[in-house]
Amino acid sequence: MxxxxxxxxxxxxxxxxxxxxxxxxxxxxxxxxxxxxxxxxxxxxxxxxxxxxxxxxxxxxxxxxxxxxxxxxxxxxxxxxxxxxxxxxxxxxxxxxxxPGITSMQVATLLGRRFSLLVTTDFSSRYFHEYARRTRLNARLASCRQVDIPPEQLQAESGHTLQALTEAAVQAVESDGADTLILCCTGFAPFSARLGEALDARGLSVPLIDPFxxxxxxxxxxxxxxxxxxxxxxxxxxxxxxxxx
Missing domain, CATH: 3.40.50.1860 (Rossmann fold)
Known part of the structure; x- marks a missing residue:
């Protein structure tokens, strides 16, 4: 294949x-x-x-x-x-x-009741709010939480990226009511395992979707x-x- x-x-x-x-x-x-x-x-x-x-x-x-x-x-x-x-x-x-966008969101609806998107910038937040509306998934969208780092800088500032992702993920679960999280940039994929560990350490047992x-x-x-x-x-x-x- x-x-x-x-x-x-x-x-x-x-x-x-x-x-x-x-x-x-x-x-x-x-x-x-x-x-x-x-x-x-x-x-x-x-x-x-x-x-x-x-x-x-x-x-x-x-x-x-x-x-x-x-x-x-x-x-x-x-x-x-x-x-x-x-x-x-x-x-x-x-x-x-x-x-990966629509696929990840549809998979999220199979795993929980409300999902949050961890996004890069304000543009992404606005884009995915509208994308969820167009695909009729907005009723299941808890929030878009942004890290304010452009995609091209994610690896260059990896320590800051992981910290920002962790903070955004915690806020999505504890403040927005998300029970499932999506790494809403394929550039986030290398951080998936470490972010999962950080969430587990905080006792937050939520599916973390790697879009790839x-x-x-x-x-x-x-x-x-x-x-x-x-x-x-x-x-x-x-x-x-x-x-x-």
Missing amino acids: QVRVLEAFVVPEPELQALAGELRTRYGRDDLDLSVAAPARPPEVEAHESMTALSYAVPELVRNALEAEAEGIDGLMVDCMADPGIEVLRETVSIPVLG AVTLNALAMLIHSGLSHSGIAFPATAISAQHRH
Whole structure:
């Protein structure tokens, strides 16, 4: 089973190979062959957290999705919690496409009654409040708690990131009534284990959803089950038909 992770933003080639190796180490399964593709063009805007950046990401995601399907890849995951272009990709390719944002929120509804999103900045908080409303999950959303660190700085300030995540998680549970937490940036994934330990140490027994883990495993489940998105909900477009012929 071959799954390709589609980066929404440019990743230099050496870093891309390192990322692929890191993902295989952290999320690899015997039946899962993971690969990564990133946009070939330089970024159109500097800040990733903007509607403009998310919009510019879509054409390159489409290009990489079409290439993946032509290569025989079995399923696709977009590496961005905002799920840019998910519906477009589903009209473009026939293989299953999942975004970590909606997948994580839907899994959270299976595990508890109210979930909170641990987000990066004010933009993310506003974006995901609206995303939860559009996907009709807002009734289950307890809060968006932000750490006020842009995605590109999460690793550079790892100590501060972990402390801010811990404080946000505790507030979400104790003040907002959340019983399930989502790391609402794929850049938070390396902090998942340590954050879980910090919450356990405080006696807070809540599921902590790593979006990469749940999305890749959900994708594997769909592939194993022979399922993909509905052709009625997401009818093929001219570009997908032309590419297949």
